[in-house]
Amino acid sequence: MAYREDADLVFFSKLDSDSLNDLVYCLTHDKDGSVRFTEELTYNETYKNHYPDHKKYWELIAAEIQCFGANTFATLLRGGKGVPYKEILIDVCDKMKVNYSKESSTEKIENNLLMKILTDALEKMSPEELKELAESIGVSNINLMTAESLVGIFQAVFRAGGFKSYQLTLIIVNAVLKAIIGRGLSLAGNATLMRTMSILTGPIGWAITGAWTAVDIASPAYRVTIPAVIQVAALRQKHLYEKQAADVNFS
Template identity: 70%
Template sequence: MAYRHDPDLEFLDSLSSEELNDLVYLLTHDKDGERRLTESLTQEDNYKKHYPDHKQYWKEIAAEIQCFGGNTFANMFRGGGVPYKEVLCDVCDKMKVNYNKDSSTKKIEQNLLMKILEDALEKMSAEEIAKLGKELGLENTSKLTSQGLTAIFLAVFRAGGFKSYQLTVIIVNAVLTAIFNRGLTLGGNVLLTRTASILTGPIGWIITGLWTMVDIAGPAYRVTIPAVIQIAYLRTLMENREAINIANTINL
């Protein structure tokens, strides 16, 4: 299927092949590491010609996401899938996310991530909440509640910037670990080290545990849900690239 111009996916062109690698993997492989029967990306000429240089065929990657979000027969008649925002809203409906369809794509992605985080915080004990608060550098954590942490994390998302990126890394890494048994391929990124205690602590393993039990019904959702979560991460990465590079340089 051909790529339909989509302002919400154009940023993929600014990413490196290494940064696109996780997205390509989840589009073409299932949770068992087997090739998806429903994928068509690996049959594209540009994929065959340039793999693993994903940047050379970012439009085919975007088209794959659009097609998974649409009805197969409808896609044939319109010559492509649906816009990314429609895919995102469909995923939010599936995950029972509270959002405004007229909001920006980024805001809706943040609502999805916050829903994942809220679900995890609600399952945490008072002791776990206090421990997480300490890891975040908060004071008077003995009276901290899940609602209080939710408000803090929501403020972080709304503020944007590097802290928002760090929080996105934590959430997305935990979800992808639960679904695919492999998290983000961060390589030498110091963020993995800096957030290791949180990733492996209460918030990380609770998110992982919750998503291990999630039954993602339907082959399309098995692709679109992790794909949307991955794209939310990539968008935040792209927007905070300068700050990430500075952080990596300082911690070398």
């Protein structure tokens, strides 16, 4: 396993180790908590020497994603290097029937994937659940709105960016990961986000999870690449939001 230069994953170097915890767990453990037979990360000496300080081996984490998304024999021919992240993202989007353009930026394609996940989940919710979700992220004046208009508001919130969009991303990603890898995101230390996540213990969480229990990810590769790509997309949103917030505070 060797990291290939990848402009779409270099932002890992800007993340703290805690932020990378969930992604590392996803790459190294199956849904039942056992270590994956096909992972290579935990065998690396750099990993062994510095775990759990993931920031010190972010390239290895990126390489693990690249290799899971590649054909094993082809990886050997490339000297142990996998494929660029964008190729993996596009493959996942094709699998999930996401509408996107290959010419778009990686961030835009990830947003299309997250929007598809969001829309699929929202369509499973009752009007009451939609209103509860809207209230949880601070959307007001919703009592007279229809389910269709609420879906439109959520989509507009997501596209607008900012903290509400970040909240919405984490709510959806958290529930999806619980459904497909058996555990959600680690958000200790952020009281606002923890309160937001509390709604996932009720019907809203069941609705989002239910939308994913029927997803066919029987392929061992997809069992890794789908949750990994969803987490990378969420991490990118986190990085961009925190960068934006820091720029505002600095100015």
